[in-house]
Amino acid sequence: MFQSIFSDWKTGSRVRSIGFLFLALFLVHFPLVRASAQQGGERPRVAYNIEVRLDPEKHQITGKETITWVSNAEEPVSDLLFHLYLNAFKNERTTLMTESPLARRGRSLRKGDWGYVDITSLHQVMSDAGSDGTRVDLKPSLAFIQPDDGNPWDQTVGQVQLAESVQPGQTVTVELEFEARFPHSFSRTGFHQDYLLAAQWFPKLGIYRTAREADRFPAPWNTAGWYCPQYHTHCEFASDFGTYRVSITAPSTHIVGATGKLQSPEVENQDGTTTWVFQQDRVHDFAWTADPQFLVEERTFDPLVPMEEFFSAEEEERFQKEKAWVMETLGLSSEELALRPVSVRLLLQPDHVNQAGRYLKAAMVGLRYYGIWFGAYPYETLTVVDPAFGAGATGGMEYPTFITTGSQFLVHPRGTRPEGVTLHEFAHQFWYGLVANDEFDEAWLDEGITTYTTSRVLEAAYPDRIQTTSYGSFDVGRTPILDLRPDLWSAEPLTTVSADWDKLHLSRLALPSSSILDYFRDLPFLNYLPDVPVHRWAGTRARFFDLEPGRAIRNRSYDFHDSEHYVRAVYVKAPLALMTLENMIGRPAFLKVLREYSARYRFGHPTGDDFLNTLNEVSGQDLSPFFVQMFDTTARVDFEVVSLSSREVSEFEGLFDEVQGDVGTRKTVGPKTFAEARQREKKRHGLMGFGGEEDTNSGASSGQYLNTFVVRRSGSLVLPVTVTYKVEGRDPMEKLWDAKEATLKYEFEDSGRLEWVYVDLMRKVLLDETLTNNVKYREPDKCAARRFSVDVLRWALNMLNFYSNFG
Amino acid sequence: MSIWTCLKRGFLFTLKPQNLVMLGLLLVVQALAALLMISPLVPTLEESVVATPDQTTEVSLGTITPWMLVELHAKTPPGAKAGLGLGLIVFMLINTFHSAGILSVMRTTDGKFRFPRFFSGGGVYFLRFARLLILLGTALFVFNWLVMELLDPLIQEYGEDSRNERSVFYLDLVRQFFVLSSVACLVMVFEYARIRTVVLEKRSMILTTFASIGFVLRRPIRTFSIFTVTFLLDMAVVGSFALLFILFPVTNAKMIGLHLLLTVFLAYLRVGVRVVRLASEAAFFMENVGSVSGDGRELGPRSKPRDDDESYDMVPSGAAVPFHTEKTFGPSSSADEGVTARELEGADLRRSHGVRPAPVLVAPIEKDPPRKKPENQDLDVPQVVLPQEEPPASVPTVPDEPAEEPVLPSDKKPVEPDEPEAWDEFQRDVSKERRADQPPSEEPPPWAVESDPFNEDLPKK
Numbered sequence A: 001m002f003q004s005i006f007s008d009w010k011t012g013s014r015v016r017s018i019g020f021l022f023l024a025l026f027l028v029h030f031p032l033v034r035a036s037a038q039q040g041g042e043r044p045r046v047a048y049n050i051e052v053r054l055d056p057e058k059h060q061i062t063g064k065e066t067i068t069w070v071s072n073a074e075e076p077v078s079d080l081l082f083h084l085y086l087n088a089f090k091n092e093r094t095t096l097m098t099e100s101p102l103a104r105r106g107r108s109l110r111k112g113d114w115g116y117v118d119i120t121s122l123h124q125v126m127s128d129a130g131s132d133g134t135r136v137d138l139k140p141s142l143a144f145i146q147p148d149d150g151n152p153w154d155q156t157v158g159q160v161q162l163a164e165s166v167q168p169g170q171t172v173t174v175e176l177e178f179e180a181r182f183p184h185s186f187s188r189t190g191f192h193q194d195y196l197l198a199a200q201w202f203p204k205l206g207i208y209r210t211a212r213e214a215d216r217f218p219a220p221w222n223t224a225g226w227y228c229p230q231y232h233t234h235c236e237f238a239s240d241f242g243t244y245r246v247s248i249t250a251p252s253t254h255i256v257g258a259t260g261k262l263q264s265p266e267v268e269n270q271d272g273t274t275t276w277v278f279q280q281d282r283v284h285d286f287a288w289t290a291d292p293q294f295l296v297e298e299r300t301f302d303p304l305v306p307m308e309e310f311f312s313a314e315e316e317e318r319f320q321k322e323k324a325w326v327m328e329t330l331g332l333s334s335e336e337l338a339l340r341p342v343s344v345r346l347l348l349q350p351d352h353v354n355q356a357g358r359y360l361k362a363a364m365v366g367l368r369y370y371g372i373w374f375g376a377y378p379y380e381t382l383t384v385v386d387p388a389f390g391a392g393a394t395g396g397m398e399y400p401t402f403i404t405t406g407s408q409f410l411v412h413p414r415g416t417r418p419e420g421v422t423l424h425e426f427a428h429q430f431w432y433g434l435v436a437n438d439e440f441d442e443a444w445l446d447e448g449i450t451t452y453t454t455s456r457v458l459e460a461a462y463p464d465r466i467q468t469t470s471y472g473s474f475d476v477g478r479t480p481i482l483d484l485r486p487d488l489w490s491a492e493p494l495t496t497v498s499a500d501w502d503k504l505h506l507s508r509l510a511l512p513s514s515s516i517l518d519y520f521r522d523l524p525f526l527n528y529l530p531d532v533p534v535h536r537w538a539g540t541r542a543r544f545f546d547l548e549p550g551r552a553i554r555n556r557s558y559d560f561h562d563s564e565h566y567v568r569a570v571y572v573k574a575p576l577a578l579m580t581l582e583n584m585i586g587r588p589a590f591l592k593v594l595r596e597y598s599a600r601y602r603f604g605h606p607t608g609d610d611f612l613n614t615l616n617e618v619s620g621q622d623l624s625p626f627f628v629q630m631f632d633t634t635a636r637v638d639f640e641v642v643s644l645s646s647r648e649v650s651e652f653e654g655l656f657d658e659v660q661g662d663v664g665t666r667k668t669v670g671p672k673t674f675a676e677a678r679q680r681e682k683k684r685h686g687l688m689g690f691g692g693e694e695d696t697n698s699g700a701s702s703g704q705y706l707n708t709f710v711v712r713r714s715g716s717l718v719l720p721v722t723v724t725y726k727v728e729g730r731d732p733m734e735k736l737w738d739a740k741e742a743t744l745k746y747e748f749e750d751s752g753r754l755e756w757v758y759v760d761l762m763r764k765v766l767l768d769e770t771l772t773n774n775v776k777y778r779e780p781d782k783c784a785a786r787r788f789s790v791d792v793l794r795w796a797l798n799m800l801n802f803y804s805n806f807g
Numbered sequence B: 001m002s003i004w005t006c007l008k009r010g011f012l013f014t015l016k017p018q019n020l021v022m023l024g025l026l027l028v029v030q031a032l033a034a035l036l037m038i039s040p041l042v043p044t045l046e047e048s049v050v051a052t053p054d055q056t057t058e059v060s061l062g063t064i065t066p067w068m069l070v071e072l073h074a075k076t077p078p079g080a081k082a083g084l085g086l087g088l089i090v091f092m093l094i095n096t097f098h099s100a101g102i103l104s105v106m107r108t109t110d111g112k113f114r115f116p117r118f119f120s121g122g123g124v125y126f127l128r129f130a131r132l133l134i135l136l137g138t139a140l141f142v143f144n145w146l147v148m149e150l151l152d153p154l155i156q157e158y159g160e161d162s163r164n165e166r167s168v169f170y171l172d173l174v175r176q177f178f179v180l181s182s183v184a185c186l187v188m189v190f191e192y193a194r195i196r197t198v199v200l201e202k203r204s205m206i207l208t209t210f211a212s213i214g215f216v217l218r219r220p221i222r223t224f225s226i227f228t229v230t231f232l233l234d235m236a237v238v239g240s241f242a243l244l245f246i247l248f249p250v251t252n253a254k255m256i257g258l259h260l261l262l263t264v265f266l267a268y269l270r271v272g273v274r275v276v277r278l279a280s281e282a283a284f285f286m287e288n289v290g291s292v293s294g295d296g297r298e299l300g301p302r303s304k305p306r307d308d309d310e311s312y313d314m315v316p317s318g319a320a321v322p323f324h325t326e327k328t329f330g331p332s333s334s335a336d337e338g339v340t341a342r343e344l345e346g347a348d349l350r351r352s353h354g355v356r357p358a359p360v361l362v363a364p365i366e367k368d369p370p371r372k373k374p375e376n377q378d379l380d381v382p383q384v385v386l387p388q389e390e391p392p393a394s395v396p397t398v399p400d401e402p403a404e405e406p407v408l409p410s411d412k413k414p415v416e417p418d419e420p421e422a423w424d425e426f427q428r429d430v431s432k433e434r435r436a437d438q439p440p441s442e443e444p445p446p447w448a449v450e451s452d453p454f455n456e457d458l459p460k461k
Helices: A002-010 A020-029 A085-089 A095-099 A313-330 A350-374 A419-427 A444-461 A515-521 A540-544 A563-585 A587-601 A608-619 A624-632 A674-684 A782-804 B003-015 B017-038 B055-060 B066-075 B078-106 B115-161 B165-199 B205-218 B220-247 B253-289 B341-352 B420-437
Strands: A046-055 A060-070 A077-083 A116-125 A135-137 A157-166 A171-181 A190-192 A195-198 A207-209 A225-227 A242-251 A255-258 A273-283 A288-291 A295-301 A342-348 A381-385 A397-399 A402-404 A469-471 A474-476 A478-480 A528-530 A638-648 A705-714 A721-727 A733-737 A743-750 A754-759 A775-777
Touching: A077 A171, A077 A225, A085 A095, A085 A116, A116 A157, A157 A171, A242 A255, A242 A288, A255 A273, A255 A342, A255 A381, A295 A350, A313 A350, A313 A444, A313 A587, A342 A350, A350 A381, A350 A419, A350 A444, A350 A587, A381 A419, A397 A419, A402 A419, A419 A444, A444 A563, A444 A608, A563 A587, A563 A624, A587 A608, A608 A624, A638 A754, A638 A775, A705 A721, A705 A754, A721 A743, A782 B017, A782 B078, A782 B253, B003 B017, B003 B220, B003 B253, B017 B078, B017 B253, B078 B115, B078 B165, B078 B253, B115 B165, B115 B205, B165 B205, B165 B220, B165 B253, B205 B220, B205 B253, B220 B253
Parallel strands: A046 A242, A342 A381, A381 A402
Antiparallel strands: A046 A060, A060 A171, A077 A157, A116 A135, A116 A171, A190 A195, A195 A288, A207 A225, A242 A273, A255 A288, A295 A342, A397 A402, A469 A474, A478 A528, A638 A705, A705 A743, A721 A733, A721 A754, A754 A775
């Protein structure tokens, strides 16, 4: 083990200059920095050794922490920057609070339940030979800085001047003691009664970027040095990969779960506490939880053993089919797609005990599908936490090898709760955990791809899931029509109906939104659709059109002025854009792109440009123009069929010249219909039927039509699109339109009438705002219209009947 | 009377052939309003994506779709949208008129629909019902505010403090039941207020509303039971049709016609259920309170007053104010709760409609007359008192037809009803004298029981 570590470090550019004492120090203080020899990615730069004790009554922890950091800088580093994120909950004037005063993730922070982290002592352990073991007090130099906004009340970033600069490639070790108090469940962390989710709880180093690395980022983080943003409302986190060894002492009544692998059976202390030790290599964060009410369910995911407990024969067959397709698409062997055993530990709330199987199955599904798509999950453990009721703000979060989900007391057997959130957070293990993009700077890289991935896996592994709605505290397996998103029916082109959803609410219909109207809206049965399948676009496309555009996708998270626009761009538009890109290059090619992106940047910190380069490279196309429009601008698009017509040529009137002799000689022979002129012309050129009889099929007298249609692109987003049109008696025909011009008029003669025109029949452009105007029929189907009119009439009658009770 | 008897009477009333016409009228109004509401939408359907000939689209969807609202939103001019809201208000007003008309029909002797009864009754009570509508709207608004501002924060606070999801879940259920029940109670109270307005010829809607609250509070189980049963009936109708629509989706043009017919029939049934509820409640009200028909005879048999029935204590000793006309709508006198001399001013109404009231027969009525249970009555409290074969000698008889020479209780001079002020004063005096001078009767007056518009099978005089 150490051999491999040493050899890895030996190959580093700066390591050779480190002497034997350093090596000894390294072995003492840095035993956890172990790179997996078989995997690429960045070298771990930091190691944390933390001992922490929980006081559940005060919701406080006290801890000792040893941080060892290997400088990747190209110049001496004289300071260290720490995230002190619990200070974001210290008062109402912190940057987090001013950005979202006392309300975050649907929960409010109760005044008085403030949180903080206080470094009580801070020492640098001198590493040179002459002062081995000397500890220099750094606390006096500790200062809070506000690199993002200059808010003097924000203390979420601490800066400390080192007693001795760290030379490139050298290691610095600091020891610190801290005391922290958690806020009430709020913004991803905190307690609720005796439940605790400890996230962002310890002083954590920022990322040191070299000039080359920093150059890819906007100001103020575009220069070489520490990258350590403040805690903002909309963004999550970014850190260096490292090794964590954390010892947690909590009351013996508590069940503790954490990032990483439990090193040994927990040890019960004499003071009624128990110490749990977790350790994990190559992760960039550490979270843990403690709750006396947790129920623990543990299973082992073993890819070589059939898992009848979770998968039926049909599901197994479905997975094997998907695996075969992936092997064929990626050109990989079964061995190359092999997955690794993982110990799955579920910490469940007692009220959700009947959902344990669903949680565990979702985790197994994720391990299987994500594993074959993006590479095997490399860690040995996965901890799934079901947060306590009342602590929802800590749910739905991802940390390395540790995810928090969320559910409710009663769930619908065919709904997507708790599977949806579990699969989403687990997908983050790949897009955030392993491919560790900067969530401050380009959150779409993890949230967007994760949302896309979640939709994919739900579609693949849970095809029978339906939309549900919460009706009187119950999940009902029907969906109120007014809550339906239009794209729920868009799975199959031309067999479904869709529309932009943002106009669906009653409030958008010039009616006030009120509880009474809501009651009416939720009147069951007649206003409900049963068994509406969960579609991978559902929710995403729907939410996209709910809001006016704010910023482009590729913006710093904390530059979005509110959460709605942040969510809309990162969680909604980004996956739609990714799906649009997938539709442009095909699903196999897109899978290759993601696989390659995952392989290249596993244990790395890629940027959006890295993703684009991978996209262009793997697809073999220059997709940059489209990518830039979709990700770097707020351009919108709406394709529409403006008109279509089909006119029999014999209907044309006027004076038509008759061609005499060779081409070019024309003679006006007097008033003629166009049909007559064409007929005579064809006769002269021998186009008549075999016996000289009039050709009724191809002649001009009848059956020849001048078909015309016009399609239009509204908005400045230019994407190529296919226009499909159908002439009666023929198969549909396609015409590729680059849409560079705003309109396209197409005119052609044919023996059949034009029946319909459809822009983007296959629904490739998911950013198309309104899909209802993408099609036009020459002769509308009045039967269908009447049927829907009856439905609307029924709806109106029921509504009036409801209101008649009041008069 | 048990609630089942009331419901039976409600059904019998609703199912009278003439009254089915009334339901049809209601349906027509609803359908017209609905057609007006959807009319901006229908033309757009034929040009939109729904007009695809692909029938799989039709099959895949079971009911109306959101994009219809999209179309409605996108292609309806703003003025038309405002018109929709206005249309709803107009519908509510027409519906108010209808409610008044229906109750006017209900309170007549035969309880049969006649156009003059319906429309004149609707006209008479429209403004009062409109005031009740405003009161109901205000009450709902206040209730909503109370729930949002007081109840919900309490529940939310409890939920935030709790870790017990199960208890919060059940608390939420209780909250929803409470809210729905309260809204139902409000609707029910105002339905009784409407009934009271018509039956007892009330003019102060606020007082009527409070009296109706008292009425409901004194009989909470029975009133709520009637409401609940009819509500469940409505749900059963809706559920049955929903099942039909789901089981037999539109797959061809013929099915569209069938769906249209089913839709109309559904609406017709729902209107019917609503009238059943109103009629059942009216029967219950009359049975408990008593009423007088337009021809001067009491409609419902007086129910035996309960000891705790304060309303009964309010009943003055007095008699009906009979009047004869074919246009039997409008005013009534009553020997019942809350009836004061003021309510006898219904005569004004008669005059305003050109109805000449008959001279008043004033008969002493006992405040708490003994009741005799009819032999064939198997109903619960309150019990119906059947008329005596031979009225006791001490009680003046009241002929079916008004006497030409009415017997006056005092030496008051008869007053012609053409003199409004004198007429009112006369009646007030009569009422006072009844209360003050007349000894309580040992036997119920013969007019205390008369034909029941809700159950013609009951014994009649």
